[in-house]
Amino acid sequence: MARSMGIPAIVGAGEKADEIADGDLLLIDGAAGEVVAQPDEQTLADFAERQKADAAHRAMLAQYKDKEGATSDGRRVIIEGNIGTPDDAVRVAELGGEGVGLFRSEFLFMDRTDLPSEEEQFAAYKKACEIMQGKPVIIRTLDIGGDKEVPALALEQEQNPFLGYRAIRICLNQPELFLIQLRALLRAAQYGDLRIMFPMISSVDEVRDAKQVLEQAKDMLTAEGVPFNSNVKVGIMVEIPVAAVCADVLAKEVDFFSIGTNDLIQYSCAVDRINEKISYLYRPLHPGVLRLIAMTAKAANENGIEVGVCGEMAGTAGMAPVLCGLGVTNLSMSASAMLAAKADLAKHSYDECRELADKLLACASASDAERIFTDWRES
Structure with a gap:
């Protein structure tokens, strides 16, 4: 923040x-x-x-600021911003963001004793769309659990909260909670290019179940005569390794992917990313992590859908060309990192990005990959 x-x-x-x-x-x-x-x-x-x-x-x-994200030879990579509140979208727009790649809707639910109403959520989502003036606004449905708590839900303490009852698992288990948010999102989608994204997906069944609740929300609004946009794009977060492995199947169910590298690295490397004692094991350039990203991007590209990265990796200095070379089409990050990402991309051709990505993928260790990346950055 x-x-x-x-x-x-x-x-x-x-x-x-x-x-x-x-x-x-x-x-x-x-x-x-x-x-x-x-x-x-x-x-x-x-x-x-x-x-x-x-x-x-x-x-x-x-x-x-007013340039599109692209390599020196014109390969487009859409540069977007991550936000936690509608007002954060102002800074994304001011700094030349090409959209909001991640609206963390859980911030509307945290630090309060009650749950936000449908009207309150609708107003927040609508405001973000209006600020972005027709540019995409991807809103992640409620992603709580792990290190994020919602007092109003009074969730039980768990021994392994990052692997427990969280995100889409809560929403599918409590459809009345989920329906309120989905109704608000569908209504707000009349005011811009709003897209809905489901977090922590691990199977096709979860995607289909979530889409079924979305259809239920549409039916409710139709029956009540409440105006909404029925043609909203739906995507998923790819942050669990099995989702990356099954990306070819999942790509047929959704309109876009967004790779949550924070959790993808955490889960694939089996390292708690907020534990200082083992932080040295949290390696974004681990060849296994890069292969999961490349696998996801390949599946998305073959199925004609966008694939973004919205974790910290997207906004890390010099990482935009790497992710472009891996096949990623969208990068979403803190607003303050967007201009640097555009500048990094503009320095290199797509072939150069591909060559770098191939070298990193071929590495035997994270240390080797980090050394190659550092040398490339300093050359």
């Missing part, structure tokens, strides 16, 4: 933060992960130079 608002932030400081006293002057470099307390004059001067260089870099990136 800090990144989406353009605020420098540091996490995981641990006991080192205890050394900072109230009233201390702090210098924060969010890009380098560096905090300096009570800096001396030389350090202040160094940081001032960094700020000047950063401002110059931002000025350079501004030229991409």
